[in-house]
Amino acid sequence: MVILFRHVFVVGLGMSNVGRFYERSLRDLAGEALFKAIDDAGNAVPSFILVSNMLSSQVEQENLASLIADYCGLRGISGFKVEAACGSGGAALIAGYSLVSSGLADVVAVVGVEKLSERSTPEVARGLAYAADADFEIPYGISFSGLNALVMRYYMNKYDVRREEMSAWPILMHENGYHNPHAHLKMRITHDDVVKSPIIADPIRLLDSCPMSDGAAALILASDEVAREYSDTPVLIAGIGNALDSTDISSRFELDSFLASRLSSERAFKMAGLSPKDVDVAELHDAYSINGVITLEDVGFAPKGKGAKLVVEGKFRPGDKPSINTSGGLKSRGHPVGATGVYQVCEVSMQLRGDFPGIKVSGEVGLTQNIGGVGSNITTIILRR
């Protein structure tokens, strides 16, 4: 048996703005991103479409691959939806990578889309909480913010991290996102704004939390044999890794660290033959300030317990190595849940190509990390110019 193994490149990308678009539908957003990506890839025709999404049932629609392919004039191609909670985008990219690498397809479209503005906050919060353990956590009324708040308090207590130190994260995110034209929350904030913002789930405040966003992002992946036909600046997917942890947080081995962040990073770095010190630009999954801080440590950019303190000292700003979340991250760019992992790869690819529309940084090696649940399904991707 011949085992085909081919390198996989990003040859096209496209994003809708992130925000709350009451006048726009799920298919409309997905179509915008997909057409932009196809145009960016010189009119490449994908033979496969993978759609990443978590909560389309809230807008009373499933079977998204058929819906979006047909809406965009691609009736008859192959495809399906991939779901891994907020980590759906990264998961769909693993599936897309595998299709191209294995030889099953030469050109694959990965489309992430989410439409949250249709429902009230408690309804969406309940939907998001289904990423946790529905049998053993929902009966107590825990929210997704609440679960992350348990981690944040534990971490701050264990490492003696003060409130001001945690606030450095969202302040930096908003500074970066202010310059990003597709960001949801383009505003600068101060420490005072953070500590005066309403408490969602103590100690998580509103300005520690990402917004609930609508949005769609798309990538066209192609094999090394055809990549140059579609792009003069193809970006190599040099490493890709996923890891799982428990859906419940009760049975976690550690509460101040995400095992799946560590393992998926190790897998991606090993495949790429690189290490954290090689990364120039990264997008981390900061659904809450605590997730940003903990994953800085678990990916290997900061020692344990020091993530927030290094942000306070001025590390990870644009131009530093690595620059973290030049998009503004989930905090400011926004969190269109099932699309977020696709946005991250679009943004880092643009930084490596040199055409990111916000704050530009130079670099050759990029990293994205996309988290589903409270660190229970994590995909890490290493990109190379």
Added chain:
Amino acid sequence: MSFQRIWRLKDILLNLVGIKCSDCGYTSYPPKAACPKCSSRNVSRISLGSSGKVVSYTVINVPIEGFENMLPLVIALVETDNGRVLTQLTNVKPEEVYIGMEVEATVRRSATTLDGYVPYIVKFKRSSTNNA
């Protein structure tokens, strides 16, 4: 949460039934079909016991659908001798909770399910020896 789901889970939720691995001795909650540490399927059910310490907690002001009438909701991770459990705290003001607080189990009403039933669940309150 539906009535059927609560009915199916009632023995575990009301007795806090976790697992103990017969091969490596690891204990944890909630119960799984295999040991989280060593993957052995030789796991037996054990009770977590009825007392423990708060290892982290939160006070929820923005609820999920169905819990709008229970605010502020104090949720804690409680460490017992046999594992950690995520639970609600009751009979305590949010500002009185602290990490390390000793607590004990008590059966209470939860929020009405989305299909209209009132389930009983185990919550934790400040332990009585702690109060004395």
